[in-house]
Amino acid sequence: MQFDLVAEYYGKLDGISSRLEMIDVLTEMFKKVKKDEIRKLIYMTQGVLAPPFEGIEIGIAEKLVSEAIARASGYTKQEVFAAYKKSGDMGAAAEQIMSKGKLRRMSSNKYELGEVFDTLKKIATTSGEGSQDMKIKHMSELLAASNPLEARYITRFAMGTLRLGLGDATILEALSKAETGERKSKPILENAYNLCSDLGEVGEVLLSEGIKGIEHFRVTPFKPIRPALAERLPTAEEILEKMHGRASVESKYDGFRVQVHMNRKTKRVEIFSRRLEKVTPMFPEISKAAIEELDVNSIIFDGEAIAYNDVTGEYYPFQETIQRKRKHGIEEKSLQLPLHVFAFDLMYLDGEDYMKKPYEERRKKLEKILKEDGLIRTSDERIVTKPKELEKYFENAVERGLEGIVAKELNSLYVAGARKFTWIKMKRSYKGELSDTIDLVILGYYLGRGQRAEFKFGGLLAGTYNDKKDVFETITRIGTGFSEKQMSELQSALQKIKTKHRPARVVAVIEPDFWVEPIYVVTVRADEITRSPTHTCGIEKMPDGSEAGYALRFPRLISDGIRQDKAAADATTTLEIKEMFGMQKKIKISDS
Ligand code: ATP
Numbered sequence: 001m002q003f004d005l006v007a008e009y010y011g012k013l014d015g016i017s018s019r020l021e022m023i024d025v026l027t028e029m030f031k032k033v034k035k036d037e038i039r040k041l042i043y044m045t046q047g048v049l050a051p052p053f054e055g056i057e058i059g060i061a062e063k064l065v066s067e068a069i070a071r072a073s074g075y076t077k078q079e080v081f082a083a084y085k086k087s088g089d090m091g092a093a094a095e096q097i098m099s100k101g102k103l104r105r106m107s108s109n110k111y112e113l114g115e116v117f118d119t120l121k122k123i124a125t126t127s128g129e130g131s132q133d134m135k136i137k138h139m140s141e142l143l144a145a146s147n148p149l150e151a152r153y154i155t156r157f158a159m160g161t162l163r164l165g166l167g168d169a170t171i172l173e174a175l176s177k178a179e180t181g182e183r184k185s186k187p188i189l190e191n192a193y194n195l196c197s198d199l200g201e202v203g204e205v206l207l208s209e210g211i212k213g214i215e216h217f218r219v220t221p222f223k224p225i226r227p228a229l230a231e232r233l234p235t236a237e238e239i240l241e242k243m244h245g246r247a248s249v250e251s252k253y254d255g256f257r258v259q260v261h262m263n264r265k266t267k268r269v270e271i272f273s274r275r276l277e278k279v280t281p282m283f284p285e286i287s288k289a290a291i292e293e294l295d296v297n298s299i300i301f302d303g304e305a306i307a308y309n310d311v312t313g314e315y316y317p318f319q320e321t322i323q324r325k326r327k328h329g330i331e332e333k334s335l336q337l338p339l340h341v342f343a344f345d346l347m348y349l350d351g352e353d354y355m356k357k358p359y360e361e362r363r364k365k366l367e368k369i370l371k372e373d374g375l376i377r378t379s380d381e382r383i384v385t386k387p388k389e390l391e392k393y394f395e396n397a398v399e400r401g402l403e404g405i406v407a408k409e410l411n412s413l414y415v416a417g418a419r420k421f422t423w424i425k426m427k428r429s430y431k432g433e434l435s436d437t438i439d440l441v442i443l444g445y446y447l448g449r450g451q452r453a454e455f456k457f458g459g460l461l462a463g464t465y466n467d468k469k470d471v472f473e474t475i476t477r478i479g480t481g482f483s484e485k486q487m488s489e490l491q492s493a494l495q496k497i498k499t500k501h502r503p504a505r506v507v508a509v510i511e512p513d514f515w516v517e518p519i520y521v522v523t524v525r526a527d528e529i530t531r532s533p534t535h536t537c538g539i540e541k542m543p544d545g546s547e548a549g550y551a552l553r554f555p556r557l558i559s560d561g562i563r564q565d566k567a568a569a570d571a572t573t574t575l576e577i578k579e580m581f582g583m584q585k586k587i588k589i590s591d592s
Pocket residue numbers: 227228229230231250251252253254255256257274304344379406425
């Protein structure tokens with residue numbers, strides 16, 4: 001597929017204001033691509049060079065890109081920078097400058113998509129002495145032979161700012177339509193994606209082996225599985241009823257979720273975060289323990305890493321565990337805050353897919369593999385059949401400084417990438433507050449008024465993720481809970497992702513001062529969920545004929561600014577808000 005055609009499709013996607021139109025354009029584009037190019041096309045469209053879990057960063061510095069544009073066009077760096085300053089978008093600057101370039105286009109040959117992708121990959125991965133010059137050379141050669149529209153997207157991609165605003169589910173739906181003409185196959189594709197977290201791989205198998213190939217998709221070590229997630233219920237009775245009278249209850253550790261992959265023969269260990277980023281270097285002691293403590297050939301398991309003092313039995317909260325994320329001082333931190341992994345699920349063992357076995361069997365196997373006093377050990381667990389037992393277990397966990405409990409259905413399979421009632425969480429709560437925190441996507445922001453004007457930041461417009469429709473819906477403005485430092489950090493992060501119009505996958509009836517790309521998540525606590533005509537989260541017709549969505553009463557920011565460990569699609573979903581609203585009503589009734 002020629003790259004000028006890809007650039008044309010990107011141009012169409014850029015101007016679209018609805019998700020359905022996006023799917024049509026993507027479908028058309030996927031229909032045009034050959035099976036040996038689909039992987040590259042999907043990565044490119046996602047704005048990445050490899051599946052995100054590989055962590056290959058593109059983001060080439062502004063300075064290098066402007067130098068390359070200057071070289072390719074015959075303009076000076078100052079002229080390029082002036083064009084950039086005017087539009088705030090290096091892609092637009094490249095397009096404008098290349099369209100009136102002083103030099104003749106270097107080649108009349110058209111680029112193939114694969115050539116552009118491979119060169120960009122070379123640029124990103126060149127390192128060491130003289131690498132800056134090489135990067136500029138490759139980039140300027142690429143630009144010199146491209147047309148202005150191609151230059152726009154090559155530049156944006158190279159700087160890591162392509163941001164076509166597509167969700168994974170939107171890409172999967174378009175793939176399904178391109179291959180079968182219908183969206184019907186989307187769940188099968190989704191299932192494959194949940195097992196490998198690699199849209200490029202799913203696309204390639206689909207185009208080379210068809211839907212049949214996708215149906216036979218298997219879990220593979222070192223490809224992260226999209227994590228299973230928990231639903232909520234407010235009472236022990238309801239949890240047990242949902243789990244048919246018998247459940248495993250476990251401590252809910254407030255640490256850092258880790259998915260550990262290990263192969264003994266190659267001595268390879270990889271650790272993936274909740275967001276499926278490779279975090280192996282952050283936890284050297286987990287890798288060491290996986291090799292030393294687990295007497296198996298190959299394994300994938302799920303667990304929570306938490307700083308824990310074996311002598312005092314004290315758990316340190318998430319904020320302290322996450323300090324390990326700093327690249328420096330990891331060794332030091334590992335002595336100060338010794339970690340344990342509380343393993344709670346087993347997905348793969350010695351060539352066998354365990355996700356299809358019932359939880360009880362997975363858990364028993366995990367207990368057999370892990371040592372009781374190891375750095376990696378199983379989570380606390382008890383099988384309960386009575387609400388009173390479950391409550392007692394919950395209270396005990398809270399007394400020990402834990403977040404609450406997670407109940408698991410003993411017969412259930414491991415459901416990758418989904419929030420299901422096979423796992424149900426119950427957290428400690430305080431009177432007058434919602435029992436759970438809510439993770440929201442930042443959709444826009446307001447300018448400061450009065451005293452805040454000097455920070456140019458007056459609060460956020462935030463929303464939930466509607467996973468059924470793959471869109472974001474507004475639920476609240478957040479005006480409190482920010483420190484001055486957080487306000488200036490938010491302001492500087494958000495102004496880089498400002499958009500001219502409401503992004504296509506954002507559904508809203510109100511307008512913030514500025515819209516932003518829906519990519520950042522913050523955590524808030526609120527007193528209550530209410531109904532409101534101003535917000536689109538869960539909007540529906542009320543008995544009186546009016547329309548109302550859900551809103552939050554007294555929302556305040558409780559995360560330290562933007563959450564690095566959550567992507568927009570990991571935010572609280574609209575359906576969860578609806579369920580929490582229902583639970584809140586029940587709690588109120590039982591209070592009175
Ligand atoms: P939260 O902010 O409440 O952790 P979440 O959306 O990240 O919410 P949930 O699905 O609500 O995740 O809860 C499951 C999370 O709880 C897991 O991702 C894991 O990190 C953590 N956890 C701690 N202990 C356990 C356990 N024993 N079993 C399952 N998950 C556990």
